[in-house]
Amino acid sequence: MNNKIEIIIVDDHPMVIEGLKSLLSNYDILSVTHTFTRGKDAYEYLSAHAGGVVLMDINLPDINGIELCDKLCSVNPVIKILGMSTHNDASIIKQMVHKGARGYLIKNASAEELYAAIENVYKGSTYFSAEVQGILAESSLKNIPRLTRREKEILSLIASGETTQQIADKLYLSPLTVETHRRNLMQKFGVSNAPALIKMAIDHKLL
Amino acid sequence: MNNKIEIIIVDDHPMVIEGLKSLLSNYDILSVTHTFTRGKDAYEYLSAHAGGVVLMDINLPDINGIELCDKLCSVNPVIKILGMSTHNDASIIKQMVHKGARGYLIKNASAEELYAAIENVYKGSTYFSAEVQGILAESSLKNIPRLTRREKEILSLIASGETTQQIADKLYLSPLTVETHRRNLMQKFGVSNAPALIKMAIDHKLL
């Protein structure tokens, strides 16, 4: 037991794990103690071990990174997770933060940035790179409409080519009700027909 | 000048570069001589230096990896490029190969696989991982419909919410003509309404 900061890496790309190890090896205070390529293994270990900082990729093969983050944070609220991804997708970053991540990095981060992020998160603070902050700021401007459960359900049925009548049959609803939902969807997205609705929904990653 | 295989890495993620270096350091016959984080710099160097194997990421900040591959291969046909990406997108892999890449790796490759790929490519052969081969095979099964110029044009107007009449006005066509094109589009995608058409078109990366 020494006073180094314990680093746990969860990423399915061996070359990224190696890269992180190599970048972090320059900082004596840090020590990469465990690496996992599968979310399941990481969960098993981390649900029983507190302390340290977890560098976690969002795109894991077996489990969604966001879910994993959620689970870990509820089992072990002290856990310090630093999300990572190649994609600078605002909605993912938001979700990640909402689920308890203490910071977020895009993978083109430099060693300095990486270290700064780890240091901040370890101390109990948070860390978001300028780039990530910019993305979050931008995304908060264009407000993504909040859809209800029913609306999401009907939206995906519209996308798969079902007509109002077919959707009504499938969900045991009046076609008039389905139509109302479709109209509400179009209104929420500010469009005036279904093709544009589908386009917008996909653009906003809701399909 | 020794008889090692010269490796050039082009990737905008410092941690990936480090990871590759670290993974390759176990093979004495390989020597990472140059690394570039920008496509422009890589182009300048590589257009004047033959030999070795280039590990190139597709997602570069300043230039499209596919374009870069194309340019390099026309300037320097002997060049041996090994494409890399986190995304296992069939159309990108296909394009890359078409533009002259000798192999393709997904970034979760192991050190062994990486070495095998480099060895094959260096010898003048090609290398595609089982995973990549699977993706290519699968993508050749589901045939992506070929759209004409007019169809693409009308498709994107439908996606942006224009009605048949509006499209006709915009393109100086009869609405009946526009409708024919829309019908042909739906037929090509095997769907029976416009929302499903848009979904399919986006799924096939045609929008």
Place this chain on the structure above:
DNA sequence: TACATTCTACTGGTTTCCCGGTATATTTAT
């Protein structure tokens, strides 16, 4: 409890879409 949201459903009317055909001129490829 009171308020807000969501889900449900309706009337009546207009517009657009979708279908089954057909057909000609223009490009493009062989």
Place this chain on the structure above:
DNA sequence: ATAAATATACCGGGAAACCAGTAGAATGTA
């Protein structure tokens, strides 16, 4: 030069979507 693909355009008719407005019931929340 000849075939194939593309782009253009039409008819008639039925189905579905879209619009404007209203409103009760269920659910959740303060």
